[in-house]
Amino acid sequence: MKTNNIRSLVFIALFAALFIVMSTISIRLGGGLVPFSLQTFAVVLSGLFLTPRNAFLSIFIVIVLSAFGLPLFSGQGGWATLTGYTAGFIFAFPFCALLLSLSVGRLLQSPSIKQNKVIAFIAFFIVFELFSSFFAYVPGIPWFMHVLSMSLPKALVASCYPFLLGDAIKSFVGAIVAVSLTPYIVHIRTSTVNKRMKETTITL
Structure with a gap:
């Protein structure tokens, strides 16, 4: 159990660091309010390689650190960022x-996922699109509208439409990673759970 706990802490810290690094890779085009970044791809990787609990904590810990003023979200941090117009997206990421x-x-x-890589690719792509992208827009856009007193059409233009293609590309790459590294993903995910849980896991 202690070994599993240590592994969990290591993976949580590793993917938290990965999220931070990918947050620094951002581009703000045309004076846009929301920068293009690889944050959602980091969410994809966390959800892919980690168990649900660890995946949640790997992102949540970044929010906690940011609350102390560390500039971890595209070079920004502190309560101003965590209550700003992108806060809806930020707090959606752990979930x-x-x-x-x-x-x-x-x-x-x-x-079906084990036996057919095409089906596996499509399934992973859909899951990534739903939970790394679409789900983040659900709280992200209303909060964006609230803070900036912006109408829905304008908010969609500023915080949604320009990012849809990038989201699809990140989901596409994530699906390739998922299909290519499935045995390693299973090994990493099961290495942080106790023996009884492993016995109920169907390995590939």
Whole structure:
């Protein structure tokens, strides 16, 4: 149990660091309010490789650290960022990682996913699109509208439409990673759970 706990802490810290690094890779085009970044791809990887609990914590810990003023979200941090117009997206990310990990766990146990890589790719792509992208827009856009007193059409133009293609590309790459590294993903996910839980996991 102690070994599993240590592994969990290591993976949580590793993917938290990955999220931070990918948050620094951002581009703000045309004076846009929301920068393009790889944050959602980090969410994809966390949900893919980690168990639901660890996936959630790997992102949530970044929010906690940011609350102390560390500039961890595209070079910004502190309460101003965590209550600003992108806060809806930020607080959605841990839950995105959690739901994504739960869905990945289900997919990894599916016989169809094991036997057909095309079906596996499509399934992973859909899951990534739903839980790393679409789900983040659900709280993200209303909060964006609230803080900036912006109408829905304008908010969609500023915080949604320009990012849809990038979201699809990140989900596409994530699906390639998922299909290519499935055995390693299963090994990493099961290495942080206790023996009884492993016995109920269908390995590939």
